[in-house]
Amino acid sequence: MAKAALTQEQWAEVRRLRYELDLTTETIAARMGVHPRTIERRAVSEGWLLRAPGPKKPKDPSAFEAFTVAARRKLIQRLYKAMDTKLNLMERRMKTQLTNLRKAGSDLPSADHERDARAFGTIIKNIDQVKEMQADLERVAGGQPATAADAELFAEADRFRREIAERLARFIPPAR
Structure with a gap:
């Protein structure tokens, strides 16, 4: 039995997590209860950016x-x-x-x-x-x-x- 699709509000949250917090696809997928590939397909089809523009977080x-x-x-x-x-x-x-x-x-x-x-x-x-x-x-x-x-x-x-x-x-x- 397939899991129900995410609502538009949930997809907006996925996009926000990916864009603003720079979380990995796996982390977001685990939070939202979907497969990471589902998020990747949606990101590609809608042309999402990987992360917010600007300087990268400084490394240790x-x-x-x-x-x-x-x-x-x-x-x-x-x-x-x-x-x-x-x-x-x-x-x-x-x-x-x-x-x-x-x-x-x-x-x-x-x-x-x-x-x-x-x-x-x-x-x-x-x-x-x-x-x-x-x-x-x-x-x-x-x-x-x-x-x-x-x-x-x-x-x-x-x-x-x-x-x-x-x-x-x-x-x-x-x-x-």
């Missing part, structure tokens, strides 16, 4: 900040892993080149030397930028990791930095 800034900090932490972790992967690929390619060059008894073309130097320079710049991002994040978080997960992230980032620096040092001779 602490929730946004927490989301931003968490997202930046994940991004930093992903960037370190991406740099590590790139460095692994470069090392593999260089090992293969060395093996092939030893067999052939020749030297690497200067274009390859230049490409490798640019690639190392890019990785070093990327490390600096990610370190800067992490420093900004630490300042936002008060300089101290807020949770054990944060402390682990910072420690992991430091391990990545040290490991990448050591690997780069193997390819770049020390300054004299």
